[in-house]
Amino acid sequence: EEHDFAVELEAADLPVVAPLFLRGTTLHHAECFRVAVFPLRPGASPDLGAPETLPLLGRTLGRLHACGARRPFRVRPALRGEMLGERARRTVLDSPQLPEDCAARYAGISAELVAAILSRWESLGVVRAIRLHGDCHLGNILWQERGPLFVDLDDCMSGPAIQDLWMFLSGTGDEQRRQWDLLLAGYEQFSSFDYHELGLIEALRATRMLNHTAWIAARWSDPAFPRAFPEFTAASYWQRHLNDLQEQVEAVHNPPLLLG
Numbered sequence: 001e002e003h004d005f006a007v008e009l010e011a012a013d014l015p016v017v018a019p020l021f022l023r024g025t026t027l028h029h030a031e032c033f034r035v036a037v038f039p040l041r042p043g044a045s046p047d048l049g050a051p052e053t054l055p056l057l058g059r060t061l062g063r064l065h066a067c068g069a070r071r072p073f074r075v076r077p078a079l080r081g082e083m084l085g086e087r088a089r090r091t092v093l094d095s096p097q098l099p100e101d102c103a104a105r106y107a108g109i110s111a112e113l114v115a116a117i118l119s120r121w122e123s124l125g126v127v128r129a130i131r132l133h134g135d136c137h138l139g140n141i142l143w144q145e146r147g148p149l150f151v152d153l154d155d156c157m158s159g160p161a162i163q164d165l166w167m168f169l170s171g172t173g174d175e176q177r178r179q180w181d182l183l184l185a186g187y188e189q190f191s192s193f194d195y196h197e198l199g200l201i202e203a204l205r206a207t208r209m210l211n212h213t214a215w216i217a218a219r220w221s222d223p224a225f226p227r228a229f230p231e232f233t234a235a236s237y238w239q240r241h242l243n244d245l246q247e248q249v250e251a252v253h254n255p256p257l258l259l260g
Contacts, residue, residue: 001076003027003036005068005131006153012067015060015149017041043142043149048168054179056147057168058186061136064150065161065191068131072158078129079159084121085114085207088214095217102238109245113206116252120203124196129158136164162197166204173256180257198258202251209248213241 003026006018019026019036028035046053077083089110092098098106121127133140135155142149157163168183169176180198187193216232219225231237 001073002153002156005073005156009064009067012063014064014067015144015147016064016153017149017151041142041144041149041151043144046138046141046143046148048138048179053143054168054182055186057141058165058183059189060148060150060186061133061164062187062190064133065130065164065187069191071131072129073131073156076131077157079132079134079157079163080121083207084117084203085110085210088207088210089114091214092210092217095214095220097217097220097233099235099238102235102242105242106238106245109242109249110210113210113245113249113252116249117203117206120199120252124199127160127197127200128194130161132157132159132161132164134159134163137167160197160200161191161193162200163204166201167208169201169257173259176257199255201257202248202255206245206248206252209241209245 003019006016007026009016010018017038019038022028022037026036028037046057048054092110093103093107133150133153133155134157135152136150140150140152142151165183165187169179171179184193216225216229220232226232
């Protein structure tokens with residue numbers, strides 16, 4: 001479904017790097033490995049401070065979501081239930097990389113944060129789910145002369161539209177509101193947006209914070225991960241992470257974008 005979605009988006013003239021068809025298929029096997037081949041596409045990092053970047057990102061994601069809403073995924077993950085932090089929390093609690101002297105505090109703060117996330121979702125009632133990129137951060141966007149090029153759909157999922165939009169918002173409430181106005185101005189040229197989903201932004205940010213740490217912990221035996229995250233076993237990393245989680249509890253209850 002990941003490959004099919006990427007191919008469908010590319011066929012709709014969306015700037016997505018889709019896998020190549022070789023011998024009639026995009027998915028191949030080499031012993032126990034699944035293999036795909038992608039074209040090389042150059043690009044730079046997006047500059048969110050440039051005046052046209054956010055509106056153009058909004059227009060492109062509006063088109064992508066219009067395509068994603070045409071039909072559902074059948075087996076790809078959906079952003080709900082344990083994916084909202086509980087599975088990640090258990091992964092970290094079971095990890096030997098969590099220092100013993102931080103375990104009790106992590107257990108308490110993460111439980112409080114997961115409860116806040118779930119409460120925020122429940123307060124919105126039914127949330128429309130569509131096919132999404134799923135991991136739409138700046139590292140998965142290459143900027144070319146014509147604008148953004150989206151890569152790495154390996155985390156594509158079903159979920160609310162805001163999941164592909166919130167990672168472009170940062171800073172104070174006023175800064176986020178300015179960023180949001182620019183992003184939405186482009187987005188709504190191609191897709192409608194349910195404004196109730198704005199209440200999910202900090203819950204989604206909290207979920208990503210939990211999931212990112214669990215992702216590192218779960219893959220620590222891969223030699224690439226200690227090299228990429230050398231600070232992960234340091235006490236300072238965990239103290240900083242715990243402080244960030246504690247602050248995020250308040251943000252989930254009182255999203256800065258919605259204040260004022």
